[in-house]
Amino acid sequence: MISLKTANSGLCLTFGKLTVLQHGINNPCLSIGRGQGTYSMDRGNFTIEENLSEKIPLTEYEILEQKEERVIIRFSNQKLWAVIVEFIAKGNFLEVMFTDESSTKQNRLWIRMTAAHDEYIYGCGEQFSELNLRGKKVPLWVSEQGTGRNKKTYTTFQADTAGKGGGDWYTTYFPQPTFVSTARYFCHVEDSHYMEFDFRNPSYHELAIWGIPPKLVIGTAPTMLALLEQLTGYLGRQPELPDWAYDGVWLGLQGGTEIVLAKLKKAQEYGLKVTALWCQDWQGKRITSFGKQLMWNWQYDQNMYPDLPETIRRLNEKGVRFLGYINPYLAVEGHLFKEASEKGYLVKNKAGDDYLVVSTTFPFGTVDLTNPEAVEWIKNVIKQNMIGIGLSGWMADFAEYLPTDAVLFAGDAEELHNRWPALWAKANREAVEEAGKLGEVAFFTRSGYSGTSRYSTMMWAGDQMVDWSLDDGLPSVIPAALSLGYSGFGISHSDIGGYTSLFGVKRTKELFMRWAEHAAFTPIMRTHEGNRPDDCWQFDSDEETLLHFARMSKIYTKLKPYLKEAVKENALRGIPVMRHPYLHYEDDKELSTLKYQYLLGRDLLVAPVIEENKESWRVYLPQDTWVHLWTGQEYGKGYWEVPAALGFIPVFYRKSSPYRGLFEEIKEI
């Protein structure tokens, strides 16, 4: 029910118990304007500037219609600027539609939503540095997440000076104009222009949108869990994972059939549970200044993987799947580039030529995902060259690099830049479904936006530094997963050990082991050799690591029934597998800003050790009876310093859990 109060020439609109907007001549809830953005891209890193030519606060209003389920207000300023805002209540949803009726076409909208002093804000897609966004201004633009991501670190400085690649706390592959408030509402903007959500003001949240969004959706619910269920009902949820997914590690190997099979053999000899080999170089590779890089021509490399379909068949017989790699780009040297180019399936530049972009080191073309024929074509590549040869899944990488001045088959690149990841996920998903393989084949995406939660089957956290840094190392993958959960995406994991080894940063044995321990308590356990495998400690770099990793794989595999249920809950209700504990303990304010511990499903509380050289770790437990997984000791609410030697990540289960028996078996592994 919408209610509207007017007083002192001001206006207050509530939806149920939620105050949505407060408006007055000195605090107008809407402004409209015109501006021009410039987006300069350097390998997926964007510098965005605005030239704002007008910003008009819409101080006047006129109520055109006022019913319980529908309110229409015309906000205006003088005769020239006006926006019709239509509020429609549909159950727990409030839809807010905007129609610009200004005399000149406007392309900026600022919306001020009423904020409460004690509100915390989560979501905005995958946020690596912050979980609670109150007090922050959050730019929402799909991009590389950056190397270092903290302007105070030397790594970031080096990445910035080497190629503007340092990033910042908010840079992300997967932003989303969606936030969830502890005042038990969510807000989602149905638009994909560049936006900034400003949560710094004590009395309002200001959403600045570089376009006039057709719609904004607000949802309310009595609990945070119900709210997520409602949000994901609207945005779409991820399907369940294939059953094989949980049967061991997804082992990231490279180098061709011989090397890969030899490593698998050794791993299995040490007791490592392997459910899949993930060979990103299935389509060939190249050596560049960045490291070992892939070929980007989406068919199997007959030199490195001769008769790969046969190899896959044999592996499958032994219960091991084979996974590959793809992205929406085509390296210019490849036959697929030539074919796509000839057919006109590539994104064009203003001169009408194929728009060649450079990623780290080499140029590529971009499949035009707004062209239905091009989408069919790339889906066929996936169906024939990937599913067709027996791949059970793949990394569906990238999609952040669409230049805003690109010329598309349909639509405007500035507006579609943010949508590109969802279009990319949709193409992958449809290929899987059309091949009849949903539930058997899974792909994992890095980039995302609204729509990704409906199309992708899982996320991974992208390219972390192989270090302990809060903003770009092991710690960062935890808030990343939790903020994704708040944004409607509930299945994510990360490269065990991280990916980026640059500027002398190398993956250590301890980092690998701590990351592996964390990964054992996530939906998926997958390794990556990193961009410079020789600079990175690997699962098989020594015997101690192999044995440790094998034990972790057994623990993970043991959790299968528990994980499956959590994944099912995500598919049915949108409750993320890795979830912010606050979701189950809403009365516990202490939890609202803690971002480096999580619940895995309902009953496991995991507090990964994210610093070097620790023998114990400080955790916070909410009101419950918690049993320490490794010692069986019981704990209640509060902060506790618990033992945390290597191999014994702080994990607690709820004493009342139906999986208590299973959890008790873990300590024997």
Place this chain on the structure above:
Amino acid sequence: MISLKTANSGLCLTFGKLTVLQHGINNPCLSIGRGQGTYSMDRGNFTIEENLSEKIPLTEYEILEQKEERVIIRFSNQKLWAVIVEFIAKGNFLEVMFTDESSTKQNRLWIRMTAAHDEYIYGCGEQFSELNLRGKKVPLWVSEQGTGRNKKTYTTFQADTAGKGGGDWYTTYFPQPTFVSTARYFCHVEDSHYMEFDFRNPSYHELAIWGIPPKLVIGTAPTMLALLEQLTGYLGRQPELPDWAYDGVWLGLQGGTEIVLAKLKKAQEYGLKVTALWCQDWQGKRITSFGKQLMWNWQYDQNMYPDLPETIRRLNEKGVRFLGYINPYLAVEGHLFKEASEKGYLVKNKAGDDYLVVSTTFPFGTVDLTNPEAVEWIKNVIKQNMIGIGLSGWMADFAEYLPTDAVLFAGDAEELHNRWPALWAKANREAVEEAGKLGEVAFFTRSGYSGTSRYSTMMWAGDQMVDWSLDDGLPSVIPAALSLGYSGFGISHSDIGGYTSLFGVKRTKELFMRWAEHAAFTPIMRTHEGNRPDDCWQFDSDEETLLHFARMSKIYTKLKPYLKEAVKENALRGIPVMRHPYLHYEDDKELSTLKYQYLLGRDLLVAPVIEENKESWRVYLPQDTWVHLWTGQEYGKGYWEVPAALGFIPVFYRKSSPYRGLFEEIKEI
């Protein structure tokens, strides 16, 4: 004569031959708005952000009056927003007055002035990194200039992470809302709010002002020199320097009477011409983490300099002056702080207490220069404690740190922040004049703004890094002097060898010698031991340096009659002593962007060696007959690689110079 053309609902205003404004409904020349700035200061380094609540393009206009000498136009948008603009022609000046007639008070104004494609822009105060500002957006805010000043250097990174002190290419002690165009006009905004001058657009210059300026002044002239004469006639010029100023080096020494006199003796034994000792620690010192720092209590230190007046008398008898140091702050430990605090002469915070600010390491109060009694008081401190004991001059340091939330005796700190340097220079100037010492006593300021050119007697370039970096080392002092010249300030110099030694950067022998060679061809030759004297090569660090420096002091002294004439020309006509060669060779486009060579007076072209390990140097000579100072070889127009061994800075004189005889004597020194 002002002329106004209207066509297609647009408007074009010209002043003489200059097109000043072009206005149309789609390219309005004025916008007005409201916003709120936040200025966070960390030891003189500012982070400035804006919350803009409205920006209204004033698309409509009405001509209220149209005469040749006076035009009044009302620019507006709907009924709510209007600015009356009055244009008055007074000879070569066009005054433009703004009156906001909007229904709500506005505090932002954007002015778009017509730009020509081939225009170069100079000025905006003291710019250390850029001379030509076309293509740049220039923020105008008095601040520390920063350490490193280039976000790509490691020094800047370290300074930023250590305390937000890295600066950027535009950060400066002395910004000024004045620019000079090669289209032979200047533009000066009579206002001191934060501004941004945006010269990036090919067809207009946009001046964004965080206030409604009462007036903007445009001047035109047939030549660049005439233009500077006109500009400085308006802004005020600097008086001539005392005659003693040119009689040798102003030797920066510290440590108390004994140490200072011993160093002087040694220097003179090596033939160094010393016209003044500059002892910044005349008022005592303290040791801090930053280095050796001063006491900031403005009276002579009886421990370090017992009976300083008598020492000064004796030095004067030997032809050596004594110079001190002051700034507008008072360290809390000093008796002057206590006195000023008791009398209510200090700037207050919002709680009504003295506003204590920290510079590098210790807290201080700020004399309230808007309080006439406080000004009289600090002037008396200068007259009694400084001029009264025989000082012939001083460094009048700082004045960049006025916090925008300070509470002043009169006026608004956000508006007066930029004016503070001029108020500080004015107090110093009045103290000198009231003591009857103008022409005998000289002070040198670091900070500046509009008004400084009228009050200060000379500038120095502030705290360079003791290195070769373009943005903050030796090279940077050249564009600094040239841009000052374009802004109406014609006498400046720099610390020989630079000042800032941090992050392991130490002053080398070669840097000291190259800097000294440059300084010999500037109005004043003054040394500074640096913030960490022990980390910096000094004039007496070895015999070779002493001899080299002594020779430079003789060359400089030899130039006295030539320099005096140049300084006089600056006093009379505002032609800067160090000047951009373009001023005399307006047809030579090549000169318009060269920023590391200069004319000293009319006849000497100086191209300092600003890189390490050079034996020769590339110079550009405009159309003239140039004689190489050291070899007598003649050169014509063009680029030349000339010998440039240590001790032989590339300098050329015009063959037709009346000082030719004097110049020829120099090579014998």
